[in-house]
Amino acid sequence: MAYRKTPAEISRLDAARERLIACATEVVADVGWAQASVAAVADAAGIAAGSVYQHFSSKAELAVEVFRRAAGREVEVLGEVLAGEGDPVERLGRGVEVFARRALENRGLAYALLAAPAEPAVGAERLEFRRRYRALFAEVVREGVAAGQLPPQNAEITAAALTGAVGEVLVDPLGHPGEAAPQAAASQAPPQALLADLVAAALRCAGAPTD
Amino acid sequence: MAYRKTPAEISRLDAARERLIACATEVVADVGWAQASVAAVADAAGIAAGSVYQHFSSKAELAVEVFRRAAGREVEVLGEVLAGEGDPVERLGRGVEVFARRALENRGLAYALLAAPAEPAVGAERLEFRRRYRALFAEVVREGVAAGQLPPQNAEITAAALTGAVGEVLVDPLGHPGEAAPQAAASQAPPQALLADLVAAALRCAGAPTD
DNA sequence: GAAAGAAGTGAACCATCATTCAGACCTTCC
C-alpha cells in the first residue's frame, strides 16, 4: 500500500473530467451528436482517445452526462422563472420567452438538446427532459386554471403542446440538421418579433385572453 | 441486341420495387429506422440483400422513399381536410383530429415519421415535411384571421406551434424510442379524451374562442 | 436451343468507430 490519491490529485482528475465534459459539449454544439466521435471529443480536450475511458465507461455515458448537464441547466432556469414572481399567466409568458431566448443565444447546443439526431441513450434522456419541461408547464397552467385566469383544460396536454410548440418554432431558426453549423453561432441578437409571436401563441394555447 | 425488357417484365420489376418499399415501411414501423438494416428489409421482402441495390443505389435512397411515401399520404390527407367543407376553425379542428387519429391508429409508423432517430437523409426529409404541415396549417389560420374568426397573429408561428404541439402530444402515447414496439400495434381504439383535449389546445393556440 | 443480356444471390469486402491493452510515464509513500 504505497499509493493513495492525494486531494490535489483527486481534484486534478475531477477537473480533467469536467474539462472533458465541457469540451464534449462544445463539440456537440458545433457539429452535432452524429459527428462527435470519441476521437474528435478527445482531440478537442487535448487527450488521447483511450483516456476518455478513464472517466467514462462508454461513449454513451459521456453523451448522457453532456446532455444532462446542458438540459439540466435549462430545466432549472425554466423552473425558476415559472415559479417566480407574478401571476401564472405572466410567469408562463416569461418562461417561454426566457427559454426561447436562451435557445436562440446558443443555437448549436439548443438544437442538439431539442432535435438533433442522437444515439438511443441520449434519445431516452431527451424524452425524460421533455417530460420535465412538461411537468413544469403543467404546474403553471394548473395554477392559472385554479386562479380563474385560464379556462378549464387538460393541463398535461396543454403542457405537452407548449413544449412541442416552443421546440418546433425554435428548431427551424436553429438551423438544419446535417449541415455543418457555422462555428460562431452565438452571435445574432434574437429576433424580437419571433419571440413576441411565440409567446403570444403559447399564451393563446393555454387559453389566456388575447391582449 | 437480343434483349429488351418486355412490358410484363417492366411491371414485374416495378411491382418488386413497390413490394420492397412496402416491406421496408413495415419493418420501419415495427422496429424503427435504426434497426431496419438492409439485411432485415431484404429479408422481409424475401430477396437477397444485394438485390436491394437493383432498385435503389443506397440504403439512404430507399429510406427516403419510404419516408416520402408515408409522410406524403399524411400531408395529402391533412391538406384535403383543411381545404374541405366548413369555416376555417372547424377545418382546423377536424384536421388536427384526423391527423392525430391516424397517427394513433398506426403508431409505429407515426413514431417513425415524427420522431424516431433516423439517418441524416431521413432527418432532412422530416424537416421538409414539417414545413409542409406548417404551410397547410398556416393557410387555414390566415383564412381564419381574414374571416375575423381568429385574432390577428403571425400565422407561420402559429402553424409551427400547431405542428409541434400535435407532434409532441402524440409522441408520448406513440411509444418510447429504443423499445421494441409490439408488432400488432394498430389495435387499440384512439382514446377519445386525448383527441378532444388535443383539438381544444390546438384551437386555443390559434386563438379560437373557448367553447 | 443458343446467344446476349438482365436480374438475383450471398459471401466477401470495406469503412467506420467504439473499445481495449501493453507499454510509457507519473505520484505516492517508505
Added chain:
DNA sequence: GGAAGGTCTGAATGATGGTTCACTTCTTTC
C-alpha cells in the same frame, strides 16, 4: 531511490452493417 500502483497513450482489435462482385439463374430474341 525505489517499489507499488496510478494515469495516459495511441495503435491494434472487433463489431457492425452498408456495399460490391463473381457467379448463377431467368428472359428475350433469333
